[in-house]
Amino acid sequence: DSGVTQTPKHLxxxxxxRVTLRCSPRSxxxxxxxxxxxxxxxxxxxxxxxxxxxxxKGNILERFSAQQFPDLHSELNLSSLELGDSALxxxxxxxxDMEGGGYTFGSGTRLTVV
Amino acid sequence: xxxxxxxxxxxxxxxxxNYTIYCNYSTTSDRLYWYRQDPGKSLESLFVLLSNGAxxxxxxxxxxxxxxARLSTLHITAAVHDLSATYFCAVDIxxxxxxxxxxxxxxxxxxx
Numbered sequence: 001d002s003g004v005t006q007t008p009k010h011l012x013x014x015x016x017x018r019v020t021l022r023c024s025p026r027s028x029x030x031x032x033x034x035x036x037x038x039x040x041x042x043x044x045x046x047x048x049x050x051x052x053x054x055x056x057k058g059n060i061l062e063r064f065s066a067q068q069f070p071d072l073h074s075e076l077n078l079s080s081l082e083l084g085d086s087a088l089x090x091x092x093x094x095x096x097d098m099e100g101g102g103y104t105f106g107s108g109t110r111l112t113v114v
Numbered sequence: 115x116x117x118x119x120x121x122x123x124x125x126x127x128x129x130x131x132n133y134t135i136y137c138n139y140s141t142t143s144d145r146l147y148w149y150r151q152d153p154g155k156s157l158e159s160l161f162v163l164l165s166n167g168a169x170x171x172x173x174x175x176x177x178x179x180x181x182x183a184r185l186s187t188l189h190i191t192a193a194v195h196d197l198s199a200t201y202f203c204a205v206d207i208x209x210x211x212x213x214x215x216x217x218x219x220x221x222x223x224x225x226x
Binding site for chain 2: 033042044048090102105110
């Protein structure tokens with residue numbers, strides 16, 4: 001157990017629907033990162049939050065949004081889902097914002113859009 | 115465009131052999147990370163390289179970083195089946211935003 005908790009582990013939903021993925025960072029970590037992993041795009045950085053504030057934004061679609069709550073857990077909201085959104089979504093956390101350590105990854109949420 | 119490229123993408127090797135995976139990146143960075151991912155699983159941190167010339171070793175794996183060449187290597191010594199996995203390098207980009215850019219991944223299969 002890495003200490004980063006993601007729920008649910010698996011999600012199957014229909015096109016056009018909206019889902020919410022949840023991430024609880026490792027105790028003491030203030031930064032949360034979201035990544036999408038698909039076969040054709042590899043690991044793509046979506047967005048980073050640090051202590052409740054958005055800190056960096058990557059290849060995140062407008063249909064997707066995220067937030068980090070006061071208790072530091074984060075949610076990734078995916079709406080108007082398309083077949084191509086099917087992927088593994090990883091959350092990672094780190095202590096700070098600019099330190100040089102590695103990230104700790106959660107076990108991921110596998111999203112299947114049918 | 116920022117690129118982090120790994121080669122080879124696929125590697126099939128016999129147990130007991132040595133091999134090197136290469137990670138090239140196209141922008142200035144002195145922080146590079148290696149991760150391992152087993153099929154359907156999460157990413158496990160292997161090495162954190164934070165300066166030019168950094169070398170880290172763990173078991174049969176050794177990673178190094180040459181920031182001038184924008185190159186990192188992951189060397190496998192006397193491979194064993196348990197090393198079969200996908201290995202990713204990730205470059206730390208600090209150009210106003212803070213994020214990792216992952217390489218394409220190298221899928222390693224060690225044959226008994």
